[in-house]
Amino acid sequence: MSRQQFYLDHFKRYYQRGLKAHRKGEHGLARMSLLKAAEMLYKLAAESEGELQKVRKKKARRLLQLARSMPEHTSSVSSKGGAAAKNGDVAATNSEKWIVNELPDVKMDDVAGLEDVKDLIRRRVIYPFQHPEVTEKYRKQKGGGVLLYGPPGNGKTMIARAIAAEVDATFFSVKCSDIISKWVGDAERNLQKLFEAARERSRAVIFMDETEAIVSRRGGDSTVMNRVIPEFLSQVDGLDGRHSGLLLLGATNRPWDMDEAALRTGRFGELIFVPMPDLPARRRIIAMNLDGIPLSEDFDLDVIATRTEGYTGADLEGLCERAKDAPYEREIASGEDQRLEAADIMSIIDDMRLSVTKRTIAKYEKFRSGD
DSSP states (O other): OHHHHHHHHHHHHHHHHHHHHHHHHHHHHHHHHHHHHHHHHHHHHHHHOHHHHHHHHHHHHHHHHHTTSSOSSOOOOOOOOHHHHHOOOOOSSSTTTTTEEOOOOOOOGGGGGGGHHHHHHHIIOOOOOOOHHHHTTOOOOOSSSEEEETTTTSHHHHHHHHHHTTTOOEEEEEEEHHHHHHHTOHHHHHHHHHHHHHHSSEEEEEEEGGGGSSSBOOOSSOOOHHHHHHHHHHHHTHHHHOOTTTEEEEEEEGGGOOOGGGSTTSSSSSSOOOOOOHHHHHHHHHHHHHHOOBBOOOHHHHHHHHHHHOOOOHHHHHHHHHHHHHHHHHHHOOSSSSOOOOOHHHHHHHHHHOOOOOHHHEEEHHHHOOO
């Protein structure tokens, strides 16, 4: 799926959801959905040109105005995750509006490469939910906490969304830095509300991005962290036993900064390393980002994928975006159809600065080995 198609599909979904909620008087849900629709439309506009870009920006501005004119509260939510949870919503009060829950539509097969990681996640995380009788037969646990860690820009968030979709769970997504910074003094209460909202669902995934922000190593003089970490640990302690339908997913680029107490069994008991994309993954990422772009006959995806070892998924996306500039400008100047040449992308590969250094990779390897 191309990036434009991804944005367009999500725009349509959020737009229809927002209009439907607006007609029902569910103002909180309508507001959130239309804000997300506007966000997708702005991203679509950035990928567009000329008059189409102007039209999409204009419509996005109108959606923003409509959404912001609506009350921020939402209608009550089913205690067991019924229709409201299926459609996605925000928590009921202003202090909880940062807790966005939805049912993601991305699956594991949409994640490029990382086959070993996906196999591990299916075996440890997804199968226990999809096959409860077999899980019970072999006394395998389901629920609990899993920490995804690795270099930035390699799909940890996408994997978390895919897990929620595979197990048909409501997806709660928060940045831990929001819990700490947006309501100073209320961090512990924010954590309580997050877990309470998730436990009301029969099946839920809490995704906590930037996990190190909320469970960093203790020992300093931060009174906030000295209160927040014990609250977090009390919420997740024995999670796999108390609520088998609740899965906690964390993601961090800095696992070495996390408090060791959070990495014990019963908390983030499962650590899964999400590495840099391998050769097949790089090839697929490049192909997805160049989908629909006219390519020259000498453009060899295998050669490009081989030459981009050490690139993150985000690096590859940036590489393709920059490479498209050359044929784009040639066509504007000449007025004739152009194609993306192998030389266009190779010239960028030769001088592109990568976002993850070999020194950083070595640091992850050291953490994995436990040294």
